Amino acid sequence: MLILTRPLPRSFAEAALSRSPRDQAPIDQARAEAQHADYVAALREAAPDAVFVEAPAADDLPDCVFVEDIAVALPRGVMFTTPGAVSRQAEVEGVRSALLRAGLQPRGALSPPDTLDGGDVLSLGDRGFLVGHSRRTTPGAAQALSEAAGLPVMFVPVPGDELHLKSAITWAGPTHGLLCAESARRWFESTVAPYLPGGVADLGGVTFLADALAANVVIVGETALWQGEDCPAFAALRAKPGLLWRRVNMDELAKADGALTCCSVIFP
Numbered sequence: 297m298l299i300l301t302r303p304l305p306r307s308f309a310e311a312a313l314s315r316s317p318r319d320q321a322p323i324d325q326a327r328a329e330a331q332h333a334d335y336v337a338a339l340r341e342a343a344p345d346a347v348f349v350e351a352p353a354a355d356d357l358p359d360c361v362f363v364e365d366i367a368v369a370l371p372r373g374v375m376f377t378t379p380g381a382v383s384r385q386a387e388v389e390g391v392r393s394a395l396l397r398a399g400l401q402p403r404g405a406l407s408p409p410d411t412l413d414g415g416d417v418l419s420l421g422d423r424g425f426l427v428g429h430s431r432r433t434t435p436g437a438a439q440a441l442s443e444a445a446g447l448p449v450m451f452v453p454v455p456g457d458e459l460h461l462k463s464a465i466t467w468a469g470p471t472h473g474l475l476c477a478e479s480a481r482r483w484f485e486s487t488v489a490p491y492l493p494g495g496v497a498d499l500g501g502v503t504f505l506a507d508a509l510a511a512n513v514v515i516v517g518e519t520a521l522w523q524g525e526d527c528p529a530f531a532a533l534r535a536k537p538g539l540l541w542r543r544v545n546m547d548e549l550a551k552a553d554g555a556l557t558c559c560s561v562i563f564p
């Protein structure tokens with residue numbers, strides 16, 4: 297297993313993109329750095345044998361900690377994206393050189409005007425990918441991803457005004473199923489569930505969670521990292537055997553619209 301992360305830049309609190317006005321949600325840089333360090337430590341604990349690749353620190357790229365948007369793990373390699381936010385496109389170079397140096401094989405390519413944010417790509421294992429059509433991700437990019445991976449892609453609009461697909465839904469594997477924000481239930485039931493090859497049951501079912509942040513979990517080996525509000529449905533899910541649940545808190549990064557999956561890319 298190889299895990300990619302990137303240090304939190306010193307420009308994060310002042311300049312990371314955020315949909316909340318900064319005066320409503322000022323970011324505490326030191327707290328964000330401490331939370332990110334805890335997150336990386338939790339990944340290391342969960343995967344002690346993994347190779348950790350840290351892309352170079354880049355204080356001139358305020359959103360660069362969100363590596364998920366830059367590289368997508370494919371069955372036999374990596375696809376580098378063209379992120380949909382122009383201010384983030386220079387993030388690719390540092391991630392690309394770090395991953396190629398680590399020996400990963402590049403797969404596929406995007407051509408202008410296509411753009412792709414990895415936050416819109418949910419891997420469903422050998423079933424393929426669920427890809428969100430957002431303001432950051434184009435249909436042509438979903439097609440290019442399918443060709444690069446040699447796997448089917450199901451392309452769906454992102455729910456409501458979510459930034460990314462994985463702002464609303466992630467997959468904890470066949471034992472624990474999909475986790476979806478309650479606010480996206482109607483979207484899931486009408487736009488996703490009927491079209492999933494094999495249906496929802498084949499993916500282990502779905503649990504709806506009142507807190508959208510909690511619906512974004514990172515699965516690393518046998519460990520699941522989670523954050524946000526707990527609730528009985530989530531507690532029941534965590535009580536099922538098969539995963540060790542580890543709570544982390546990244547609420548400072550959430551102010552810049554980042555959830556847990558955003559800060560790493562896991563190559564199994």
Ligand code: CIR
Pocket residue numbers: 312313314359362364365381384414415416459460463552553554555557558
């Ligand atoms: C952005 O707007 O691009 C960043 N502030 C947040 C990116 C979060 N990434 C993700 O959900 N995959």
